[in-house]
Amino acid sequence: MQFIKNKISSYIRFLADNQQVFLSLLLILLVPGILVFNTVFVVKSMDDNMNYELRLKAEMAGSIVARYSSDLLGDPTQLQAKIKLTVDESLHSSTRKVTIMVPEGENFQVLASSDQSEISQIRPQLQYTVAWHQHATIAQLVQTVQNHQTERLWQVVTPIATPTGSKLGLVEILVSTADMDARTQTVLVNSVLVLVASIGLVLLLIANNARLFQYALLFHKLQEVDKMKDNFISIASHELKTPVTAAKGFLSLVEQEKQVLPAEIQSDINKANMSLERLSDLVNDLLNVSRIEQKRLAIDPVPTDIRTVVGEVFEDLSGSAQKKGLTIEYHPFTGELPPVLIDPAKFRQIMVNLLTNAIKYTISGKVEVNIIFEDLGKVAVSVKDTGIGMSAGDMEKLFTQFYRVRNRKARDIVGTGLGLWITKQLTEMMDGKILVESIEDVGSRFTVVFSVIPTKKK
Numbered sequence: 149m150q151f152i153k154n155k156i157s158s159y160i161r162f163l164a165d166n167q168q169v170f171l172s173l174l175l176i177l178l179v180p181g182i183l184v185f186n187t188v189f190v191v192k193s194m195d196d197n198m199n200y201e202l203r204l205k206a207e208m209a210g211s212i213v214a215r216y217s218s219d220l221l222g223d224p225t226q227l228q229a230k231i232k233l234t235v236d237e238s239l240h241s242s243t244r245k246v247t248i249m250v251p252e253g254e255n256f257q258v259l260a261s262s263d264q265s266e267i268s269q270i271r272p273q274l275q276y277t278v279a280w281h282q283h284a285t286i287a288q289l290v291q292t293v294q295n296h297q298t299e300r301l302w303q304v305v306t307p308i309a310t311p312t313g314s315k316l317g318l319v320e321i322l323v324s325t326a327d328m329d330a331r332t333q334t335v336l337v338n339s340v341l342v343l344v345a346s347i348g349l350v351l352l353l354i355a356n357n358a359r360l361f362q363y364a365l366l367f368h369k370l371q372e373v374d375k376m377k378d379n380f381i382s383i384a385s386h387e388l389k390t391p392v393t394a395a396k397g398f399l400s401l402v403e404q405e406k407q408v409l410p411a412e413i414q415s416d417i418n419k420a421n422m423s424l425e426r427l428s429d430l431v432n433d434l435l436n437v438s439r440i441e442q443k444r445l446a447i448d449p450v451p452t453d454i455r456t457v458v459g460e461v462f463e464d465l466s467g468s469a470q471k472k473g474l475t476i477e478y479h480p481f482t483g484e485l486p487p488v489l490i491d492p493a494k495f496r497q498i499m500v501n502l503l504t505n506a507i508k509y510t511i512s513g514k515v516e517v518n519i520i521f522e523d524l525g526k527v528a529v530s531v532k533d534t535g536i537g538m539s540a541g542d543m544e545k546l547f548t549q550f551y552r553v554r555n556r557k558a559r560d561i562v563g564t565g566l567g568l569w570i571t572k573q574l575t576e577m578m579d580g581k582i583l584v585e586s587i588e589d590v591g592s593r594f595t596v597v598f599s600v601i602p603t604k605k606k
């Protein structure tokens with residue numbers, strides 16, 4: 149018992165965790181459900197319509213018989229002959245019986261009938277009394293059982309009256325629904341056949357697409373793994389930040405006393421410093437990745453002259469380019485440049501990433517930073533190098549997380565493959581665009597484009 153309970157609750161938990169599977173199951177049940185509902189509804193309304201039509205026909209037949217009977221009540225023999233003729237030639241192929249009655253005390257006596265054995269019988273029936281007193285046609289569905297066969301009949305009772313309206317007697321007509329029932333039956337059988345075929349088709353389709361379920365589950369699992377990865381990055385980067393900052397602090401204390409230490413220790417301190425810088429960059433990148441992914445990175449846009457930020461970054465990094473023996477140039481737009489609505493700190497990070505890459509992936513030659521403004525409402529900052537470049541295939545994947553080009557030249561250059569992903573995210577968060585052009589062994593050009601704040605024309 150406990151086992152079954154556990155099983156059921158594990159299924160419920162599974163469905164709650166995998167809502168797309170739950171929805172698909174619901175659809176699977178819903179489609180045949182709708183088909184069944186549709187069939188039942190169509191057959192039922194068809195049956196209702198036919199039934200209503202039959203009733204109208206029976207009522208019409210009743211009133212025709214009532215009309216000719218009013219003149220013949222005084223001549224039962226002729227009336228009998230006429231009724232027989234009516235049923236034989238049949239006003240309606242399903243007419244079972246026509247009876248003419250006249251009042252006899254509280255009840256009614258049969259004056260003429262298509263079933264001759266009933267002549268002179270006294271008929272006490274509520275609906276005769278009602279039709280008589282209300283002077284109205286009464287119709288109701290009744291059932292008869294003959295030879296174990298049930299038959300449904302419309303029993304219509306219509307008063308016979310003189311043209312001036314005085315009541316003389318009643319006509320009773322019984323019309324069988326057998327023909328109609330047979331037709332409904334045929335439609336029902338056909339509909340059920342179509343229904344079974346449709347449900348079969350739906351089931352076949354589902355069986356055929358069972359793999360879709362697997363994909364849905366797999367996709368859900370991937371999402372979970374992705375979330376776990378995000379959490380891991382978030383926790384790891386936060387946990388790493390404190391010890392890295394502490395180590396940097398201690399190392400800077402040692403650096404202050406560096407000159408009194410032997411040369412080889414000084415070189416070790418330099419190496420430790422560089423490694424710590426790399427570790428610190430990595431921790432910062434990871435922190436940024438987790439903030440961006442969890443949408444926790446706040447952008448604080450202010451009108452900014454991008455030349456100032458680009459100039460500062462250029463100043464900071466040109467030393468490392470020169471140390472590598474590279475020529476580094478900065479060509480800012482010299483005319484009047486409207487400000488751009490961006491977060492200067494985030495834009496600075498974009499520029500640091502692009503310029504660091506240009507220096508890092510250029511072995512010899514030149515790195516050039518250009519600011520172009522052609523007064524089309526957009527300003528473009530490009531970082532161009534004569535570096536190792538990359539293939540078209542690499543360019544496509546360049547902006548994905550942890551993607552690094554794996555060729556002979558790029559292999560020995562260290563990095564994590566997060567810089568450009570962060571750069572693209574930051575650019576797009578500030579409504580900018582990033583473009584890349586590159587030719588292997590020739591060089592690359594990365595361009596970020598932002599809209600300037602429109603200036604009012606005087």
Ligand SMILES: Nc1ncnc2c1ncn2[C@@H]1O[C@H](COP(=O)(O)OP(=O)(O)OP(=O)(O)O)[C@@H](O)[C@H]1O
Binds near residue numbers: 546551552566591
């Ligand atoms: N200017 C460039 N010239 C040639 N290849 C480049 C250039 N910029 C980026 N790449 C290629 O794109 C890859 C991804 O760059 P990205 O800046 O994202 O990562 P990274 O530089 O490897 O590491 P980090 O996260 O430290 O920046 C690099 O590994 C490099 O192969």
Ligand SMILES: [Mg+2]
Binds near residue numbers: 504505563
């Ligand atoms: Mg990089």
